[in-house]
Amino acid sequence: MAEPRPLSPHLQIYRWPVTMMTSITHRATGVALAAGTVLLAWWLIAIATGPDAYAMVRTAAASPIGLIVIFGFIWSLAFHLLNGIRHLAWDVGLGFAVPTAVRTGVLVIVLSILLAVGVFATGYGVAP
Amino acid sequence: MSHRTPLARVEGLGSAHSGTAHFWQQRMSAVALVPLSIWFVVSLLGLVRADYVAAMDFLRAPINAVLMILFVVTLLYHMTLGIQVVIEDYVHSEGQKLTLLMLNRFFAWAVGAVSLFAIFRIAI
Numbered sequence: 001m002a003e004p005r006p007l008s009p010h011l012q013i014y015r016w017p018v019t020m021m022t023s024i025t026h027r028a029t030g031v032a033l034a035a036g037t038v039l040l041a042w043w044l045i046a047i048a049t050g051p052d053a054y055a056m057v058r059t060a061a062a063s064p065i066g067l068i069v070i071f072g073f074i075w076s077l078a079f080h081l082l083n084g085i086r087h088l089a090w091d092v093g094l095g096f097a098v099p100t101a102v103r104t105g106v107l108v109i110v111l112s113i114l115l116a117v118g119v120f121a122t123g124y125g126v127a128p
Numbered sequence: 129m130s131h132r133t134p135l136a137r138v139e140g141l142g143s144a145h146s147g148t149a150h151f152w153q154q155r156m157s158a159v160a161l162v163p164l165s166i167w168f169v170v171s172l173l174g175l176v177r178a179d180y181v182a183a184m185d186f187l188r189a190p191i192n193a194v195l196m197i198l199f200v201v202t203l204l205y206h207m208t209l210g211i212q213v214v215i216e217d218y219v220h221s222e223g224q225k226l227t228l229l230m231l232n233r234f235f236a237w238a239v240g241a242v243s244l245f246a247i248f249r250i251a252i
Contacts, residue, residue, distance in 0.1 A: 034207045
């Protein structure tokens with residue numbers, strides 16, 4: 001590469017529109033979920049190995065950090081799934097108008113949080 | 129009749145190096161992952177409080193073993209395609225890019241081999 005040239009326009013001069021935020025978050029959650037495949041493999045290997053290895057996974061999962069990580073993955077998956085469906089709709093030519101894209105973006109953010117909280121509450125008995 | 133210029137024919141797909149295959153496979157795996165990931169989350173919800181035996185029994189059921197194989201393979205495929213684009217977008221030094229693109233594939237094969245080995249060992 002030659003000498004670094006100025007990047008234009010700089011990221012920080014942007015007002016962050018919803019569409020831009022959801023686009024970057026889609027990528028970030030995708031990368032996070034990729035890292036999560038290691039945990040999925042760990043879970044599978046633990047079951048294949050035996051009760052002691054499985055107990056270790058359960059202890060890790062029930063720890064405060066474990067619960068935060070699990071909630072993070074649930075939300076990441078919820079967001080990536082819902083926003084992925086939004087992308088698939090765009091792929092067939094639906095919802096391209098800017099006001100529509102902004103509305104579906106807000107919808108995806110709200111639904112992903114509700115879905116993540118709902119799934120987490122179901123799994124960990126916070127819900128009645 | 130082709131509207132492509134002689135130059136374009138000689139250079140094939142040009143600097144893109146590929147056509148729409150990557151795009152299409154990314155979308156196809158995305159569509160497959162919608163039901164598969166819902167199945168995965170619902171299944172895990174059932175196993176949160178389950179003991180070791182229940183987890184074993186779950187993966188011993190042929191339907192669950194097969195769905196888990198489909199989920200893992202489709203997930204890892206979708207993942208490599210996605211991470212590949214991230215690398216291609218942000219890494220501009222050719223050497224680093226090739227190394228990371230290779231590591232991306234190695235990572236997926238390693239996680240896939242470990243996961244499938246575990247599923248087979250449990251289910252068979």
